[in-house]
Amino acid sequence: MSFAVKEMLLAVLLLWGLMAPAQAGRHALLIGISDYGDPAIRDLEGPRHDVEALRKVLIGGWGASPGNVRVLLDRGATRGAILGEIEQLAGRVTAGDQVLIYFSGHGTSRYDSTSGLPIPHGSGAYIPWDGIIEGTQGQIMANLLIGNRDLRPRLDQLDRTGAEVLVVADSCFSGNAVRSANLSPTRDFPSRQQVLTITSDPALSGKVGEDVRPPPPPYPYRNISYLSAASDLELAMDIAASLLRQAPTLDSQPHGAFTDALLRVLGGERPADADGDGKLSHAELRLATQALLAERGFQHSPQLLPPAESDPRGQRDRALFATRPAAAVPGNGKAPPLRVALGKGTTALEPLVRQESGMQLVTGGTGDVQVAEEDGQWLLLAGAGDPISRIPAGDAGRALYLLRLHQWVQALMWRQGNANPFGLKLDLVPGERGGNFRYGESLSVRMTAARPVWLVLLDIDSNGGILPLYPNKQAEMNSLAADREIAIHNCAREPEGTDYLIALAFTGHPPLLEQLLGKEKLAFDDPALTAWRTLFADGKDGTAAAVTQIRVIKGEGKCPP
Structure with missing residues (x-):
């Protein structure tokens, strides 16, 4: 096509x-x-x-x-x-x-x-x-x-x-x-x-x-x-x-x-x-x-x-x-399933995908996430063709983990477009880049909400790591005043791929929030993350989400040490 x-x-x-x-x-x-x-x-x-x-x-x-x-x-x-x-x-x-x-x-x-x-x-x-x-x-x-x-x-x-x-x-x-x-x-x-x-x-x-x-x-x-x-x-x-x-x-x-x-x-x-x-x-x-x-x-x-x-x-x-x-007119109902398209050499994933309640196997078409074999690796691609990550070919367990992550991300993106009662905003700076950054280019993440909320910012990197970016110290464990902006500065680094930035907003104190302190990475089954995923899956009032992508592209630039 x-x-x-x-x-x-x-x-x-x-x-x-x-x-x-x-x-x-x-x-x-x-x-x-x-x-x-x-x-x-x-x-x-x-x-x-x-x-x-x-x-x-x-x-x-x-x-x-x-x-x-x-x-x-x-x-x-x-x-x-x-x-x-x-x-x-x-x-x-x-x-x-x-x-x-x-x-x-x-x-x-x-x-x-x-x-x-x-x-x-x-x-x-x-x-x-x-x-x-x-x-x-x-x-x-x-x-x-x-x-x-x-x-x-x-x-x-x-x-x-x-x-x-x-x-x-x-x-x-x-x-x-x-x-x-x-x-x-x-x-x-x-x-x-x-x-x-x-x-x-x-x-x-x-x-x-x-x-x-x-x-x-x-x-x-x-x-x-x-x-x-x-x-x-x-x-x-x-x-x-x-x-x-x-x-x-x-x-x-x-x-x-x-x-x-x-x-x-x-x-x-x-x-x-x-x-x-x-x-x-x-x-x-x-x-x-x-x-x-x-x-x-x-x-x-x-x-x-x-x-x-x-x-x-x-x-x-x-x-x-x-x-x-x-x-x-605002949308209603639940987020659609993650459509997964499997390419040649990845059929070992088929029974695993079929067993997942939040996923749907796509044949003969384009999925939200596609898995293809290339040079002895499995390449995960977004529906628009953006590379998400590469893993060793045949590592079905790792692939399923990444698919579960992206099923959650897609559900949050659907929630963002259908229900955002707090005016939650998550923006990349400079905005003109459209989320596309070459190696070495500077960027900032800015988030704010129109009412007082507790905010959590996570980065899902191209390897599937879940990195807590905010809050990360005791002084940040409080709710934020309406329209107060939080800015985090960074630089586009290797490897090439797609990161997802996720902002979670709560009108009440998020359960287990203090467990973020001292953690450089979170597991998908981390108790705090599991509790938050449950709140959002149930569509509870008092929660909102915003998601944006950073597509890291090969270039000649270098980030400061």
């Missing part, structure tokens, strides 16, 4: 609140490029359907006037036309207006080693209808839409108007498919990066495709939020018509995988109002689309900007809707 990679989908999406002021204007600019003017540029199937689906949502679902929804499709989406339309928007909107700008098409970035272009750090570059892919660096760069050079000045104008804007950017800082080297044995996602043919140009120079990433630049906007489909090291996926049987879309038309997930959440197919307040916040929208993409095996993780550490205005918690829409 193969999916075409949509190399860039830049979307600036504003969804209108049902209680917006009567005088507020509603404006949309939808841009999609499926057929390019340069015959050397490969066409994409999804963009025209993405644009049409969003147009229907805006007009039919959210009351936009057809006259205020501008569409630039294919040959109408030239570089000049796109920039001109954005400038016109900035000239006619006022404070309180609501704006949508959506761009779907090819793109590249500095981290795209196939492009060889000195695109600025922290900026994507997008190919308009009249873009070219052969020539000197100067010629190709002049025909691109570069975020920092071309879009930033126009968005600054929009920001200064006071119009309310939510930017949904699929692969906004479109990077290399660095995770594609570790794909699932049952699914294949070949890169469709548009290869650029560049001749020598001494006027332009700069190291491109480099391994070291500088810190992300400060977030520049006050009234614009961004929801991107992927981090700067991920590509977004496009579901072509030939693949609709394997990956059906909402309307049975080709779409970007992220856009399809977004439409499903907004339509109520995916529960998203985790705190049950009747509103769908930007943060809840990100969590819901992220979970849906992961479940369907797509290898990119939606990211929300401004990052948590740069959000003094609370833009991440801004509500999309003022009353409860279908999309915001």
Whole structure:
């Protein structure tokens, strides 16, 4: 099974609140490029359907006037036309207006080693209808839409108007498919990066495709939020018509995988109002689309900007809707079982998996966790293809232990998306990394809750070790005041793989909490952990969970001793 990679989908999406002021204007600019003017540029199937689906949502679902929804499709989406339309928007909107700008098409970035272009750090570059892919660096760069050079000045104008804007950017800082080297044995996602043919140009120079990433630049906007489909090291996926049987879309038309997930959440197919307040916040929208993409095996993780550490205005918690829409109905029931797919050479696990009440064996498809044999080892992969861990081939007991761990993690992730009454937040800093960190890159973990709670932070590393990170001393054994932030600083270290950070919140004193003192690792059957797992499995009131992933990727960097 193969999916075409949509190399860039830049979307600036504003969804209108049902209680917006009567005088507020509603404006949309939808841009999609499926057929390019340069015959050397490969066409994409999804963009025209993405644009049409969003147009229907805006007009039919959210009351936009057809006259205020501008569409630039294919040959109408030239570089000049796109920039001109954005400038016109900035000239006619006022404070309180609501704006949508959506761009779907090819793109590249500095981290795209196939492009060889000195695109600025922290900026994507997008190919308009009249873009070219052969020539000197100067010629190709002049025909691109570069975020920092071309879009930033126009968005600054929009920001200064006071119009309310939510930017949904699929692969906004479109990077290399660095995770594609570790794909699932049952699914294949070949890169469709548009290869650029560049001749020598001494006027332009700069190291491109480099391994070291500088810190992300400060977030520049006050009234614009961004929801991107992927981090700067991920590509977004496009579901072509030939693949609709394997990956059906909402309307049975080709779409970007992220856009399809977004439409499903907004339509109520995916529960998203985790705190049950009747509103769908930007943060809840990100969590819901992220979970849906992961479940369907797509290898990119939606990211929300401004990052948590740069959000003094609370833009991440801004509500999309003022009353409860279908999309915001909280979920009910129990977490689904962990779906396990076994590859060739791992059949010894089959009877063990069948005996586990919280697991389901998957045949002929993609599981939440997949086990495959590779070079004399068993490789555990997440559904989206991320490597989890490696163990000696044939070690069924160790494999079952890891599967039980991930069944618990999945149950907590389901709980996070369906019931988070305390406003528990667990964020990685810098947020722009999307959970992808190369060896030696610094990171921080920040957690907080909207009401007084006792907090526990655990790290499940790629080897299955359970490391208690907080509390780890007597002074931390107390409840935390509402909105007090706990920050823990770290560095991405070997080995390559996936760590899960788990925050557990309790309104009452957690049983056996003091047993964490002095422990560097916990066993899965540790009395304290067993008691907490029981509380969460029973769905007890007074508990909440948050989970995030750290994907450690090979690189040249080193952590301090």
